[in-house]
Amino acid sequence: SDPDGLIRSREYRVLLVVASLxxxxxxxxxxxxxxxxxxxxxxxxxxxxxxxxxxxxxAWWPLPWLAFAGLVTAFAIQRLPGSGGHVPAEGxxxxxGPTRPIDLPGVLLAATATLGxxxxxxxEAPLIALGMGLGILALRLxxxxxxxxxxxxxxxxxxxxxxxxxxxSPVIGAVLIIEATGLGGAVLxxxxxxxxxAAGIGSLVFIGLGSWSGFSDAAWQ
Numbered sequence: 001s002d003p004d005g006l007i008r009s010r011e012y013r014v015l016l017v018v019a020s021l022x023x024x025x026x027x028x029x030x031x032x033x034x035x036x037x038x039x040x041x042x043x044x045x046x047x048x049x050x051x052x053x054x055x056x057x058x059a060w061w062p063l064p065w066l067a068f069a070g071l072v073t074a075f076a077i078q079r080l081p082g083s084g085g086h087v088p089a090e091g092x093x094x095x096x097g098p099t100r101p102i103d104l105p106g107v108l109l110a111a112t113a114t115l116g117x118x119x120x121x122x123x124e125a126p127l128i129a130l131g132m133g134l135g136i137l138a139l140r141l142x143x144x145x146x147x148x149x150x151x152x153x154x155x156x157x158x159x160x161x162x163x164x165x166x167x168x169s170p171v172i173g174a175v176l177i178i179e180a181t182g183l184g185g186a187v188l189x190x191x192x193x194x195x196x197x198a199a200g201i202g203s204l205v206f207i208g209l210g211s212w213s214g215f216s217d218a219a220w221q
Contacts, residue, residue: 019157019194022138026131026161027202031209040116069117073110080106086125098155099129101137131162160195161202170199
């Protein structure tokens with residue numbers, strides 16, 4: 001009811017500090033996820049055929065891998081919490097509550113199978129789910145009885161940080177999240193401040209991990 005008063009409050013400043021920590025954790029997790037998917041794609045579709053003695057990738061090569069990806073995804077949808085996460089056919093949008101930490105294993109399993117083995121092409125929706133789940137988990141570890149509004153704020157900050165990693169810009173990530181969630185009105189500045197803070201710190205960590213590890217993140221930029 002009073003966004004300006006909330007922004008000036010001590011509790012909000014504490015949440016900004018937590019958002020910084022969320023940016024660190026989410027960006028590192030996003031980098032690991034994207035590198036895993038990239039290595040899986042290269043290993044299955046470039047290196048494995050060569051190791052098996054094929055001069056070029058056979059035309060039939062993707063078919064068994066796509067079938068295997070479908071089985072893994074079906075398992076995640078039917079047997080694990082979270083129903084495998086976002087449905088790609090629905091486009092990039094969010095609805096209902098944020099992704100819960102308990103949903104992350106199923107969401108990440110389905111996302112790794114579909115992205116790494118060629119069923120879908122875009123990592124944006126899985127990254128949004130990853131950021132939301134880790135943002136909520138981080139705040140719950142710091143304060144078990146955190147209110148729902150604070151949890152929602154950290155979920156948004158985590159999604160900002162996760163999406164900004166693939167665009168190399170916190171601003172582009174913020175625009176994408178705002179469009180996907182339909183944020184606006186008085187709540188927008190409350191979410192933008194921690195979100196941009198987490199995304200900015202996350203972008204720096206993401207770039208630094210690529211340089212320090214020797215792996216290239218150019219495939220996702």
